[in-house]
Amino acid sequence: xxxxxxxxxxxxxxxxxxxxxxxxxxxxxxxxxxxxxxxxxxxxxxxxxxxxxxxxxxxxxxxxxxxxxxxxxxxxxxxxxxxxxxxxxxxxxxxxx
Amino acid sequence: xxxxxxxxxxxxxxxxxxxxxxxxxxxxxxxxxxxxxxxxxxxxxxxxxxxxxxxxxxxxxxxxxxxxxxxxxxxxxxxxxxxxxxxxxxxxxxxxxxxxxxxxxxxxxxxxxxxxxxxxxxxxxxxxxxxxxxxxxxxxxxxxxxxxxxxxxxxxxxxxxxxxxxxxxxxxxxxxxxxxxxxxxxxxxxxxxxxxxxxxxxxxxxxx
Numbered sequence: 487x488x489x490x491x492x493x494x495x496x497x498x499x500x501x502x503x504x505x506x507x508x509x510x511x512x513x514x515x516x517x518x519x520x521x522x523x524x525x526x527x528x529x530x531x532x533x534x535x536x537x538x539x540x541x542x543x544x545x546x547x548x549x550x551x552x553x554x555x556x557x558x559x560x561x562x563x564x565x566x567x568x569x570x571x572x573x574x575x576x577x578x579x580x581x582x583x
Numbered sequence: 584x585x586x587x588x589x590x591x592x593x594x595x596x597x598x599x600x601x602x603x604x605x606x607x608x609x610x611x612x613x614x615x616x617x618x619x620x621x622x623x624x625x626x627x628x629x630x631x632x633x634x635x636x637x638x639x640x641x642x643x644x645x646x647x648x649x650x651x652x653x654x655x656x657x658x659x660x661x662x663x664x665x666x667x668x669x670x671x672x673x674x675x676x677x678x679x680x681x682x683x684x685x686x687x688x689x690x691x692x693x694x695x696x697x698x699x700x701x702x703x704x705x706x707x708x709x710x711x712x713x714x715x716x717x718x719x720x721x722x723x724x725x726x727x728x729x730x731x732x733x734x735x736x737x738x739x740x741x742x743x744x745x746x747x748x749x750x751x752x753x754x755x756x757x758x759x760x761x762x763x764x765x766x767x768x769x770x771x772x773x774x775x776x777x778x779x780x781x782x783x784x785x786x787x788x789x790x791x
Contacts, residue, residue, distance in 0.1 A: 531718075532671060532675055532711065535687065535691060536679055538690075539683045539687060539690070551730045551751070552728050553728065554728045554729065555726050556725045556727075
């Protein structure tokens with residue numbers, strides 16, 4: 487059985503991996519805080535498209551149009567909230583993956 | 584008194600043509616906010632346009648023109664003209680198509696755009712830049728969801744591109760008071776470039 491903190495850690499790690507590959511950040515995602523502005527860290531609007539699609543692949547989710555806001559993609563915390571909200575079981579599967 | 588700070592400014596009304604003997608006048612109070620303005624109100628009703636010969640900036644108010652009551656009651660207006668620009672590289676478009684294929688194309692472009700571009704990545708790149716330029720004109724708030732597909736680039740019979748908004752983008756344009764957005768696209772040397780411009784109907788549609 488997993489704990490909530492372990493689930494969140496796994497989700498966080500997978501999102502950071504997606505950001506490293508697709509967000510075109512100026513530095514490693516590992517160095518980002520939960521509330522750091524991803525756009526200020528180098529993510530472009532077009533890169534956010536790739537981040538969205540890569541997260542959909544990684545967590546088997548689909549971002550609805552209503553979530554295509556700057557707020558959704560602005561921080562790690564917001565991305566984690568979006569991913570978790572779209573697929574409540576995503577974190578657990580992430581731990582077991 | 585605060586109302587003494589108001590001054591008259593002349594602006595060109597939406598749709599005016601060179602040589603028109605008709606101008607719009609706004610009361611502006613820069614001490615409050617340069618973008619706060621109210622249309623000239625003639626006694627009894629608001630007038631959309633006032634003939635230029637009727638008023639001169641700085642001159643005493645003629646009979647029948649009332650000052651705004653208080654700055655706090657002045658409606659807030661955006662600037663008359665808004666512009667946005669964007670550049671985007673063909674290589675990034677190619678990379679996204681290679682990675683995500685149809686999913687990328689369907690999330691960003693409309694069926695009409697995909698048909699029109701017929702797989703030409705340079706044209707798709709220009710269209711992505713156009714969507715971003717239009718977004719800069721629309722200025723969505725942090726929580727405004729504006730899917731890329733709600734901004735569509737079309738071509739007129741002459742080939743000139745124009746913007747068609749739908750859904751959330753159209754609603755946001757209405758909230759911003761934007762009636763039309765003009766667009767110009769170019770692509771060369773692996774880069775797509777777009778400039779978008781919108782002119783506000785502004786305040787003279789308040790006549791009632």
